[in-house]
Amino acid sequence: MKMYEKIKKVEELREKFKNDLVGHWSSCQGTFDSIMNEEWIFNADGTGESISRSLSREEKEEFYWRKNGERCIDMMFDEGDWVEVFYDFKLTATEYGYFPTLVELDPDKNPRKGFGIFEVSLSYEGEEN
Helix, strand or coil: CCHHHHHHHHHHHHHHCCCCCCEEEEECCCCCCCCCEEEEEECCCCEEEEEEECCCCEEEEEEEEEEEECCEEEEEECCCCCEEEEEEEEEEEECCEEEEEEEEECCCCCECCCCCCCCCCEEEEECCC
């Protein structure tokens, strides 16, 4: 895919997912995805599942989500409090090239520094059945 096509894909993702993240997302291809990776599945009914894998473990966690605004959702884990999650899309550079990815933003809508809910940039894998 050429760079202008990748930039266009970022804009398409922004439009498609401006109100929710329904679908299957996984760690962006890069150095650490073979050692440690994440998957996030957002179902249309407001449920979801996150899967974190490393060389020695696999952890699954169910969650609930709801729409909150443009590129903002609320998420709840383990019957806790709802957490507001802001997100956007950008090109992420890895040693394999540039990939259109989902990234978490801080409450001021700047790229989050450090870990948030999503520990890595995520690539869209498609619709869930």
